[in-house]
Amino acid sequence: MMTEKFDVVIIGAGPGGMTAATYASRANLSVVMLDRGIYGGQMNNTAEVENYPGYNSIMGADLSEKMYASSTQFGAEYQFGTVKHIETNADNTWHVVTDMNDYQANSVIVATGSEYKKLGVPGELDYAGRGVSYCAVCDGAFFKGQEVVVVGGGDSAIEEATYLAGIVDHVTVVHRGDTLKAQPILQKRAFDADNIDFIWNTEVQSINGDGTKVTSVTLKNNVTDEVQDFATAATFIYIGLLPVSDSVDGLGITDDQGWILTNDQMETTQPGIFAIGDVRQKQLRQITTAVGDAAIAGQNAYAYNETLK
Numbered sequence: 001m002m003t004e005k006f007d008v009v010i011i012g013a014g015p016g017g018m019t020a021a022t023y024a025s026r027a028n029l030s031v032v033m034l035d036r037g038i039y040g041g042q043m044n045n046t047a048e049v050e051n052y053p054g055y056n057s058i059m060g061a062d063l064s065e066k067m068y069a070s071s072t073q074f075g076a077e078y079q080f081g082t083v084k085h086i087e088t089n090a091d092n093t094w095h096v097v098t099d100m101n102d103y104q105a106n107s108v109i110v111a112t113g114s115e116y117k118k119l120g121v122p123g124e125l126d127y128a129g130r131g132v133s134y135c136a137v138c139d140g141a142f143f144k145g146q147e148v149v150v151v152g153g154g155d156s157a158i159e160e161a162t163y164l165a166g167i168v169d170h171v172t173v174v175h176r177g178d179t180l181k182a183q184p185i186l187q188k189r190a191f192d193a194d195n196i197d198f199i200w201n202t203e204v205q206s207i208n209g210d211g212t213k214v215t216s217v218t219l220k221n222n223v224t225d226e227v228q229d230f231a232t233a234a235t236f237i238y239i240g241l242l243p244v245s246d247s248v249d250g251l252g253i254t255d256d257q258g259w260i261l262t263n264d265q266m267e268t269t270q271p272g273i274f275a276i277g278d279v280r281q282k283q284l285r286q287i288t289t290a291v292g293d294a295a296i297a298g299q300n301a302y303a304y305n306e307t308l309k
C-alpha cells in the first residue's frame, strides 16, 4: 500500500465530485478524486439530460466526458479505489483508506451519491442482469421488439419509460399510486406515447422466470386485492433512492437513514469534511444541484486549507 498526501481528497467522481475537483484544483490545491468505478457516477446510467444548462439535450455519458475534461484541466487526478473508511489524525487532518491505497488529506469532500432502492420481492435478485434492471440505458437494447415493465412513478421511472418506448415494442408502467410524481413535461411525453400504458394502484409481488430469464411479474392491485400474472421480458425498477454513505460510518455525520447532514456551506460537523450532491440530506437530487453544492464545497475547501497554513 502506498500513502499519498493531498490538500483535498474527493470521494466519488460523479458530477458533484468532478465539479468540486475543478473548483479546488483551480484554486491551486492538490486534489484527487477517488471512485470505485468509472468517473461520471449516475450520469453514466442516464439516457438524455435535458435540464443541464448549456445543452438542449445531451447523453449522460457525453456529459460525464465533458465534466471529466474540465475537472482534470487544472491538475486534479482521478484514481480508482473503493473508500472503506476515514480516520482522524492527531493534527486534525484526515486519513482516507481505500482497498488500493492510503491517503492523507487536509480536507475531504464526500460526493458518494445515491443508489436505487430494490423492490425486495422474490425473483429480483435471482434474475438481476437477466431481465431485472435498474438501468434502461445499459440494458434497454437487449429487449428490442419485446414487452417490458417499468416500476415506479417519479422522474426517473417516467423518463426512462419514455426512453425505453423508443427501443422496445411496448412499455407498461406499474405504479402503486393513482397519479405520477414525475414532472409534468415528463408525464405528458409518457401519456402521449402510443406504446406506453399504465397499471395504477398496483405493486409487484414477485418477478418470475423460466430459470434463465424473466417471463412475467405477479401484480397485486392494492385497492381491489386482485392478483394477475403479467407477461414481460424485463422489469426496470425505479422506486426511490438510498444514500451511499458507508464510507463515513462512524463519523457521526448522517441522519438515521444515512443521508449526510451539512449546513448551507456544505460543512459537516467534522472540521474539514464537506459533503455534496445526492448523498446530502436535501430535497432535490439532480446534476445541477450536485454541481451547485460542489462549487460551494470546493471554494470552502480552499478557505479551510488556508486556515491550516
Ligand code: FAD
Pocket (backbone or CB within 6 Å): 011, 012, 013, 014, 015, 016, 017, 034, 035, 036, 037, 038, 039, 040, 041, 042, 043, 045, 046, 047, 048, 049, 050, 051, 052, 081, 082, 083, 084, 111, 112, 113, 114, 156, 159, 160, 244, 247, 276, 277, 278, 279, 285, 286, 287, 288, 290
Ligand atoms: P453520483 O452521480 O451518484 O456519483 C457518486 C459516485 O461516488 C459514483 O461514481 C460512485 O461510484 C462513487 N462512490 C460511492 N461510494 C464510493 C466509495 N466508497 N468509494 C469510492 N467511490 C464511491 N439528474 C438530472 O439533473 N437530470 C436528469 O435528466 C437525470 N436523469 C437521471 C436518470 C437516471 C436513470 C438516474 C439514475 C439519475 C438521473 N438524474 C438526473 C440524477 C443525477 O444523475 C444525480 O442527481 C447526480 O448524478 C448526483 O451526482 P453525485 O455526484 O452527487 O453522485
